[in-house]
Amino acid sequence: MTEPHPVGLSIRGGVKVYPGTRALKGVDFDLRMGAVNVLVGENGAGKSTLMKVIAGVEALTAGQISMNGQPVQIASKSDAVALGIGIVFQELNLFPNMTVAENIFIAREPLRLGFDIDARAQSDAARALMRRLEHDIDPDTPLGTLRIGQQQIVEIAKALAQNARILILDEPTSALSASEVEVLFRVIADLKAQGVGIVYISHRLEELIRIGDYITVLRDGTITGARAMEGVDIPWIVRAMIGEGSKEFPRTEAPRFGAEVFRAEDVCLPRLGGGFTVDHLSLSVREGEILGLYGLMGAGRTEFLECVMAQHPHATGRYFIAGQPLTERDVAGRIARGLALIPEDRKRDGLVQIMSIRENITLSALSRFARLFHLNLDLRAEAASALDFVKRLTIKIASPDNPVSSLSGGNQQKVVIGKALMTDPKILLMDEPSRGIDIGAKAEVFRTMRRLAAEGLGILFVTSDLDEVLALSDRILVMADGRLTGEFPSGAAPADVIAAATRHKLKDHAA
Numbered sequence: 001m002t003e004p005h006p007v008g009l010s011i012r013g014g015v016k017v018y019p020g021t022r023a024l025k026g027v028d029f030d031l032r033m034g035a036v037n038v039l040v041g042e043n044g045a046g047k048s049t050l051m052k053v054i055a056g057v058e059a060l061t062a063g064q065i066s067m068n069g070q071p072v073q074i075a076s077k078s079d080a081v082a083l084g085i086g087i088v089f090q091e092l093n094l095f096p097n098m099t100v101a102e103n104i105f106i107a108r109e110p111l112r113l114g115f116d117i118d119a120r121a122q123s124d125a126a127r128a129l130m131r132r133l134e135h136d137i138d139p140d141t142p143l144g145t146l147r148i149g150q151q152q153i154v155e156i157a158k159a160l161a162q163n164a165r166i167l168i169l170d171e172p173t174s175a176l177s178a179s180e181v182e183v184l185f186r187v188i189a190d191l192k193a194q195g196v197g198i199v200y201i202s203h204r205l206e207e208l209i210r211i212g213d214y215i216t217v218l219r220d221g222t223i224t225g226a227r228a229m230e231g232v233d234i235p236w237i238v239r240a241m242i243g244e245g246s247k248e249f250p251r252t253e254a255p256r257f258g259a260e261v262f263r264a265e266d267v268c269l270p271r272l273g274g275g276f277t278v279d280h281l282s283l284s285v286r287e288g289e290i291l292g293l294y295g296l297m298g299a300g301r302t303e304f305l306e307c308v309m310a311q312h313p314h315a316t317g318r319y320f321i322a323g324q325p326l327t328e329r330d331v332a333g334r335i336a337r338g339l340a341l342i343p344e345d346r347k348r349d350g351l352v353q354i355m356s357i358r359e360n361i362t363l364s365a366l367s368r369f370a371r372l373f374h375l376n377l378d379l380r381a382e383a384a385s386a387l388d389f390v391k392r393l394t395i396k397i398a399s400p401d402n403p404v405s406s407l408s409g410g411n412q413q414k415v416v417i418g419k420a421l422m423t424d425p426k427i428l429l430m431d432e433p434s435r436g437i438d439i440g441a442k443a444e445v446f447r448t449m450r451r452l453a454a455e456g457l458g459i460l461f462v463t464s465d466l467d468e469v470l471a472l473s474d475r476i477l478v479m480a481d482g483r484l485t486g487e488f489p490s491g492a493a494p495a496d497v498i499a500a501a502t503r504h505k506l507k508d509h510a511a
Ligand SMILES: Nc1ncnc2c1ncn2[C@@H]1O[C@H](COP(=O)(O)OP(=O)(O)OP(=O)(O)O)[C@@H](O)[C@H]1O
Pocket: 018, 019, 021, 022, 023, 041, 042, 043, 044, 045, 046, 047, 048, 049, 050, 090, 396, 397, 398, 405, 406, 407, 408, 409, 410, 411, 438
């Protein structure tokens, strides 16, 4: 029988040592062409490292890469491009001040040596790519004005523009809505039919089972499972990822709620060109309560949280903390009153990449320490607290003094959560708290949320994950088109929640 999916690239004995970390410990990996090769593992398992080695961004400490049976050297990104290897990085690698089209073609400019780059042709080609991805993003808009999900689409377009034979997608869907994911899957099916070998990394296990042809599981730098996808189910993946005795979602004990800790009244965020992104929204949260705000992409959930944090000067509305009006007009003032936000785009809003993990965690808490110790910063206390949070969130690090950029993507997210907790908030706003983190860490974040609520914190979290909102919320509010369209107790029927989230859209189409 002929091999249906020939091995296009393979690694034998791949070892990668970073200062203080052995990220890959002798990995054998086969990448099959005309197929989707999925790669899964806990945060820090070594997935991105393995892909960076193939993409010429990192060099192997030991081991050999070959393509079609021949040994190859991939010493730089341009080596990889020349070998037909394209990658969509987990952390977006775009330039906010350049246009969408410029971002898409930036990697190719040097290849056209001697030619003037034809801006018109570039923008036409970019428009064609956007059509292929079923998006109407204008190629001439500055990238920085796009939302994170749209930026992710641009990053994907950039990789497609290279016409790579091997395409690596490192968590491409973490910021995409369900319908955008469907479009991407259609594009992947297309590429596969053309014989392209695809590597696909995700923490969404259902997604992997759906589109994968082959699966490789990494655990702590070692491969613990590699096989064809047929017959693989979620329990198999979880066992290979974290061993026996897998972690589960925390159980909800009968929660006790206290007095109202936060109230928003009549919050409005006008939309450019009429209407409202947040449309006369009111809600309240009690001490100890976890309130889940569910809705589809574009429902206005993120914008609502941003209004609460004073990030939209044109928004109107009233806020109360424990019954006292919130008059502070800036972010710092609102943090001082006890609000904390864990943003959706954690890399841009959450972390200072060049600072150490310890500094990042304690940055927002400095004023609190300064208060406690009369401006005489107690560094020992700072260090101890930072370490305590690292332990509580099981952040995998060599040392808290390493730069945040040395952490795996999921572990960076945990640092952002730790950072918000250090400000000692009364109300914690969380935008997609489990995005990009592995299922063990997810359970840990959920446990942390439960514990914080039990200590009296009010939590308002936004999610597009139905299972998550149902499993975690004491009460569920549903948003559509900027408005509240439903309220449900915990244990609501999934179909009712979905109906509320799509209600407005259906009406609009009928009209
Ligand atoms: N530049 C670096 N310097 C030092 N250590 C690093 C560096 N990059 C990664 N590491 C470490 O290597 C290990 C593997 O990281 P990697 O980014 O490959 O994980 P991952 O499997 O992609 O995780 P995630 O699911 O969180 O993205 C981690 O322990 C990480 O801290």
